[in-house]
Amino acid sequence: MKTQQRLQRIVGEGEEAHPLPWSRRWVGLVSHTPLPSPLSCSRRAVIEAAFRKLDRSGDGVVTVQDLQGVYDATQHPNFRSGLWSQEEVFHTFLDSFDSPHDKDGKVTLEEFVSYYSGVSVSIDTDEYFVTMMRKAWRL
Ligand SMILES: [Ca+2]
Numbered sequence: 001m002k003t004q005q006r007l008q009r010i011v012g013e014g015e016e017a018h019p020l021p022w023s024r025r026w027v028g029l030v031s032h033t034p035l036p037s038p039l040s041c042s043r044r045a046v047i048e049a050a051f052r053k054l055d056r057s058g059d060g061v062v063t064v065q066d067l068q069g070v071y072d073a074t075q076h077p078n079f080r081s082g083l084w085s086q087e088e089v090f091h092t093f094l095d096s097f098d099s100p101h102d103k104d105g106k107v108t109l110e111e112f113v114s115y116y117s118g119v120s121v122s123i124d125t126d127e128y129f130v131t132m133m134r135k136a137w138r139l
Contacts, residue, residue, distance in 0.1 A: 039117055042126045047116045050137040051109050062097075062107040064090040 039047070052058075056066045064087065073079055073089035084092070097107040097115045116133075123129045133139065 039113070039120060040126050043116075043120055043129050044113070046130045046133040046139065047113055048109065049139050050133055051112045053137055053139065054107075054112075060109060062094065062112070063105065064094065067093065 051062070054062045054066055054070060056070060057063075067073075067090045071090065071093060073086040073093075076084065076089045078084040079086060079089050091105060094105055094107055095103070097112055098105065099111045099114065102111075120129055123132070
């Protein structure tokens with residue numbers, strides 16, 4: 001009994017003195033946490049290609065006028081149910097890219113890149129990101 005108590009004390013003290021298992025776990029957690037990283041060249045290029053496709057007028061800003069003929073609003077569930085007009089579908093679509101600090105119904109390249117930087121963080125490989133963008137925007 002005495003020995004067992006002494007052993008428990010030693011083990012207990014050992015844990016206090018050497019918090020290594022916890023430290024290791026912590027390091028593991030940190031290394032698996034995706035950190036916001038700058039976009040790679042291939043990711044940035046495919047985002048810019050999608051933006052150029054959207055910006056039909058070529059003035060560097062995507063507006064509702066640009067979307068007409070590129071984005072099919074008639075497939076949107078709220079259009080199909082008669083809840084929204086095509087115009088409302090376009091505005092809602094643009095709104096998802098529009099910076100919360102500058103809601104003007106126009107999307108600049110920087111706003112578009114910023115939106116996809118957020119998406120990019122959760123995608124591990126450049127290849128997958130590029131494929132996803134090509135499919136989404138039919139590039
Ligand atoms: Ca434009």
